[in-house]
Amino acid sequence: xxxxxxxxxxxxxxxxxxxxxxxxxxxxxxxxxxxxxxxxxxxxxxxxxxxxxxxxxxxxxxxxxxxxxxxxxxxxxxxxxxxxxxxxxxxxxxxxxxxxxxxxxxxxxxxxxxxxxxxxxxxxxxxxxxxxxxxxxxxxxxxxxxxxxxxxxxxxxxxxxxxxxxxxxxxxxxxxxxxxxxxxxxxxxxxxxxxxxxxxxxxxxxxxxxxxxxxxxxxxxxxxxxxxxxxxxxxxxxxxxxxxxxxxxxxxxxxxxxxxxxxxxxxxxxxxxxxxxxxxxxxxxxxxxxxxxxxxxxxxxxxxxxxxxxxxxxxxxxxxxxxxxxxxxxxxxxxxxxxxxxxx
Ligand code: CS2
Ligand code: MN
Numbered sequence: 001x002x003x004x005x006x007x008x009x010x011x012x013x014x015x016x017x018x019x020x021x022x023x024x025x026x027x028x029x030x031x032x033x034x035x036x037x038x039x040x041x042x043x044x045x046x047x048x049x050x051x052x053x054x055x056x057x058x059x060x061x062x063x064x065x066x067x068x069x070x071x072x073x074x075x076x077x078x079x080x081x082x083x084x085x086x087x088x089x090x091x092x093x094x095x096x097x098x099x100x101x102x103x104x105x106x107x108x109x110x111x112x113x114x115x116x117x118x119x120x121x122x123x124x125x126x127x128x129x130x131x132x133x134x135x136x137x138x139x140x141x142x143x144x145x146x147x148x149x150x151x152x153x154x155x156x157x158x159x160x161x162x163x164x165x166x167x168x169x170x171x172x173x174x175x176x177x178x179x180x181x182x183x184x185x186x187x188x189x190x191x192x193x194x195x196x197x198x199x200x201x202x203x204x205x206x207x208x209x210x211x212x213x214x215x216x217x218x219x220x221x222x223x224x225x226x227x228x229x230x231x232x233x234x235x236x237x238x239x240x241x242x243x244x245x246x247x248x249x250x251x252x253x254x255x256x257x258x259x260x261x262x263x264x265x266x267x268x269x270x271x272x273x274x275x276x277x278x279x280x281x282x283x284x285x286x287x288x289x290x291x292x293x294x295x296x297x298x299x300x301x302x303x304x305x306x307x308x309x310x311x312x313x314x315x316x317x318x319x320x321x322x323x324x325x326x327x328x329x330x331x332x333x334x335x336x337x338x339x340x341x342x343x344x
Contacts (some may be wrong), residue, residue: 001298003030003337004061004308006324007053013072014326016056021050022330024337027061027306028053029102038069038082041089046096061306062263063093063260064095064102064234065198068180073107074164075176088185094191096203100263100306101188102234105177107165107209108153109146111201111239114146116280116322117314126313129202129242131275134234139207154331162207170210177212178225187228194305196232196262197222201239203246204275207303216254217248232262238269242277242291249293256301264303266336267310282332292339299343312332 004020004027010034019025030053032045050060066089072079094100104110114137118128137146142154153161165173181195188195193314204216212218233255240246255261268287271277280287298307312328314320 001058001303002027002061003103003331003333003340004306005329006030006064006308008321008324009049012324013320014324016058018051018326020057022333024333025058028062029062029064029306029308031063031065037067037232038071038085040085041066041092042312043095045287046098047305050096052265058276060098062100062102062308063126064263065097066090066101066103068083068103068105070108070161072180073105073173073176073343074168075172075179079176079179084185087184088182089192090187090193090195094188094193094340101191101193101195102124102198103195105173105180106200106211107173108158108161109206112206113280113322120278120280124313124328125316126279127311128278129276134206136339141183141248147329155298160224162209170212173210174213174255176223177319181222183224185226185228185231186197189228194230194232194262196234198234199236199239199263201242202275202277203240203243215240216251219251219255219260223258227260229259230263234263234265234312236260236265236267237289237291237294238265238279240269242269242271244271244274244288249297250292252294252297253301256298256303259301261298261303261305262300263305264307265296266291266307267312267332279313281313281328283333291336295336295339296343301338307336307337 003024005025006029033045051062069082072082113127113128114133117125117126140160187214200211200214241248245291268280268289269277270280270287309329309332311323315328318325
């Protein structure tokens, strides 16, 4: 296992020289943030990102994410050229010596939360989600009514997308996914890259949009579409684990045993009701998930890929990007590395 840490590039408040001071962290998870969605990611830029992390003693282990253009998910005529561009970005990753790619296939919205600073009992705060609040979110002015939402759509754009997906249905989305992965995964194989799809977060439909990467049946189907270690999963425990029907230890055992976990996001959440949860500190005792059991399952399967702490709380008065402060993620990294060492 390679312990990694997400870094949002030079605009990140948390600098690489701070990250390198977390003793267990060896790798960086990052992306190019200045390439328009759908364009090819240039080799030179990937190489210079890698050189920058290396200059700070850290390997660029994972690209998270190359965004998948909505036209690919919708199966528009332009999907063909957009998928070709995506393949070229994968080739450039391989040429630049980067071997893991995390991406997602969620329509319109990536991870979604209703509160970016939910108060926890100990005085810290974390992200939380409540279905009833999300369902009553005001989308009449596009995505402005959503907390923490960075990709913005105005009223007209959002309505167009919501309608288009309504027509598509989950089956249509699966078909478009199959077209995408059957083209990209062989290229990833050729260039020594493992792709790992990030599960939908939360793992159920929101705003009437289809969401397909939500449970064991979906993960089996994912593997069935194109069976290769290059077509795997980003095991995000806090995403899949938000649905109490997903037994995270069992799922980890199963897919790690099949060598289909390309990358792992390990974090805890507390389920407070159906469709309602808040994020917590990483340790088992703080939330609903058996983090120790999950780490044991990875260890037992001989997992050797990159793994990172995921969203952290805001503690010790830290201000910054919700979920992506330094302190609690660093605690998470140490906790996960400690478990791993104990299992040696
Ligand atoms: C991440 C996702 O911050 C997060 O929750 O896990 O945004 C993730 O980067 C994307 O879904 C991967 O494509
Ligand atoms: Mn995640």
